[in-house]
Amino acid sequence: xxxxxxxxxxxxxxxxxxxxxxxxxxxxxxxxxxxxxxxxxxxxxxxxxxxxxxxxxxxxxxxxxxxxxxxxxxxxxxxxxxxxxxxxxxxxxxxxxxxxxxxxxxxxxxxxxxxxxxxxxxxxxxxxxxxxxxxxxxxxxxxxxxxxxxxxxxxxxxxxxxxxxxxxxxxxxxxxxxxxxxxxxxxxxxxxxxxxxxxxxxxxxxxxxxxxxxxxxxxxxxxxxxxxxxxxxxxxxxxxxxxxxxxxxxxxxxxxxxxxxxxxxxxxxxxxxxxxxxxxxxxxxxxxxxxxxxxxxxxxxxxxxxxxxxxxxxxxxxxxxxxxxxxxxxxxxxxxxxxxxxxxxxxxxxxxxxxxxxxx
Numbered sequence: 001x002x003x004x005x006x007x008x009x010x011x012x013x014x015x016x017x018x019x020x021x022x023x024x025x026x027x028x029x030x031x032x033x034x035x036x037x038x039x040x041x042x043x044x045x046x047x048x049x050x051x052x053x054x055x056x057x058x059x060x061x062x063x064x065x066x067x068x069x070x071x072x073x074x075x076x077x078x079x080x081x082x083x084x085x086x087x088x089x090x091x092x093x094x095x096x097x098x099x100x101x102x103x104x105x106x107x108x109x110x111x112x113x114x115x116x117x118x119x120x121x122x123x124x125x126x127x128x129x130x131x132x133x134x135x136x137x138x139x140x141x142x143x144x145x146x147x148x149x150x151x152x153x154x155x156x157x158x159x160x161x162x163x164x165x166x167x168x169x170x171x172x173x174x175x176x177x178x179x180x181x182x183x184x185x186x187x188x189x190x191x192x193x194x195x196x197x198x199x200x201x202x203x204x205x206x207x208x209x210x211x212x213x214x215x216x217x218x219x220x221x222x223x224x225x226x227x228x229x230x231x232x233x234x235x236x237x238x239x240x241x242x243x244x245x246x247x248x249x250x251x252x253x254x255x256x257x258x259x260x261x262x263x264x265x266x267x268x269x270x271x272x273x274x275x276x277x278x279x280x281x282x283x284x285x286x287x288x289x290x291x292x293x294x295x296x297x298x299x300x301x302x303x304x305x306x307x308x309x310x311x312x313x314x315x316x317x318x319x320x321x322x323x324x325x326x327x328x329x330x331x332x333x334x335x336x337x338x339x340x341x342x343x344x345x346x347x348x349x350x351x352x353x354x355x356x357x358x359x360x
Contacts, residue, residue, distance in 0.1 A: 002032040002082040003358060004074065006091040008059035010040035012222070013193055014168075014275040015087050015114050018138075021171035022085070023052045025351055036074055062093050062124040071098040081106045083358035087114060092128045110357060112136040116270040116293060118149025134357045137165045138273040139294030145270075164357070167298060168273045169350035170282055177284040177338060178258040185214045186324040188288075189260035191253055192276045194223025199266030199290065200231055205313035206266075206320060207240045215324050217264075218245045220256055253279060262323045262330055263287040268310045271295060281305070281341040286333035288319050298345060304336040 003026045005019040019035065027033040034053035037043050044054045057070025071094055075082060084099075084107060086092040092111040099107045111132045119129065129135070137143035143165050181187065192198060200219070207217055219231075235241045247256065257263070263280035264287070271277075271293030278298070280287040289295050291307035299305035306319045323330050 001358065002034075002078050002080050004033075004082060004084045005035045006057075006059065006071070006084060006086045006095060007035055007037050007043060008088065008091050010038060010042065011193075012042050012046060014273070016043055016046070017275060018112070018114070018168060019085070019087065020047060020050060020052070021169075021347075022351070022354065023047070024050055025171055025347075026355075027052065032078070032080070034074070036071060059091055059094065062090055062122075064090075064094060067091075067094040068097045068101070071095055072102060075099075075102060075104065075107065081108075081359075083108045083110060085110045085112065085358075086132075087112050089120060089125055089128050092132055093124055096128060096131050108133045108358065110134045110136060112138065113142050113146060114138055114272050116142050116145045116272050119146045121149065132162070135163050136354070136357070137163065138168050139297055140165055141270065141294045141297070142272040164353070166350060166353045167294075167345060168275055168278065169345050169347045170275075170278060171347050171351075172254075172282065174282070174342065174346070177335075180261055180327075180330070181259055185216050186262075187216045187218060187260045188262055188264045188320055188324070189218040189220060189256065190264055191220045191256065191279065192265060194219070194221045194228050194231065196227065197267060197269035199268045199310060201234060202266050202268070202311055202313045202316055203264060204231065204235050204238060204240065204244075206317035207235075207243055208238045209313065209317035210321060210324075211240060211243070213321065213324060215320070216243055216245065218247060218256065218260060220247055220253065254283065257283045257285055260285060262320075262334075263289075264316070264320060265289045266308065266310065266316055267293065269293075277305070278341060278345055281337035281345070284334040284338040286323055286330050286337060288316065288323065298340065299337075302333075304333060304340045306333070 023033045035047050036055050036057050038059050039056040047054050055074050058066040084095045086095055095109045109132050235244055262285055265276055267290050273294045277287050277289050288306040290310040292310050301307040308315045
């Protein structure tokens with residue numbers, strides 16, 4: 001079978017990680033796998049290093065003739081049954097248009113919704129919603145928010161396969177849990193995009209409250225240089241720059257996580273899932289994160305993670321302090337987080353639900 005992922009972002013994020021993990025699995029199981037991108041080096045190089053074929057198309061707006069033609073050219077390379085997996089509505093529109101122009105009934109088009117947004121109501125959105133073979137939501141909150149803007153009752157119901165919810169996972173081997181670092185201060189770690197909606201200002205403000213403690217913070221991620229500079233200025237002005245490390249982001253983040261004692265991801269915007277959270281859970285590290293998105297769907301406060309309200313530096317600092325001061329609390333929550341990951345969020349469970357959608 002031929003499986004194509006269409007990715008129009010020029011930056012690496014959880015969406016691209018999601019697609020890469022699926023591509024690696026399908027390739028290793030004998031499928032012909034490739035991605036169509038916008039010729040973005042930050043995305044393309046990662047897929048190439050993993051041995052995934054990369055093609056280019058000028059992906060863009062709903063009415064991009066060149067995007068449709070680029071997808072048609074790739075689809076015409078093979079007559080075998082094909083699944084085209086898209087990650088935003090514009091790309092799904094281009095893929096559906098290409099399928100219609102080619103008259104290829106063996107091509108299936110899937111759309112994963114990675115955001116907490118209401119359904120669009122333009123004719124282009126309606127065309128996509130009515131014609132994709134499957135719409136995949138990464139969480140219940142993403143599905144429910146979408147449906148709150150959907151006015152054709154009955155089209156997407158809970159028991160309709162076209163609107164299936166599949167929580168994210170990680171295509172990585174489960175290794176024995178690593179012990180906490182034996183030396184040095186307690187280290188908290190942020191892992192993800194450096195962007196205004198990720199609550200990094202609140203995290204720096206929380207660090208100010210914890211200034212008298214022996215605690216360090218690692219901020220691992222990439223973002224717009226101007227925004228990253230603004231974070232550094234905030235930390236310097238607040239007098240906590242000496243408490244923060246800013247290592248360069250690497251594809252393999254497991255070593256970073258194992259060098260930390262707990263994770264902290266205080267997003268201010270609702271997370272459709274929060275892939276970085278489960279990276280910590282997989283490694284048996286407790287996570288402090290906000291409760292305004294999908295996080296409560298896979299984290300129970302006080303048992304396998306810590307949930308805090310967004311934009312609340314005082315509460316964030318309080319929970320970070322509790323974890324920093326108690327080895328036992330960290331071990332108990334981290335162990336419970338790993339158990340929940342294995343029980344509910346493992347890769348075999350994820351791909352076992354997703355892969356059949358490529359063929360039916």
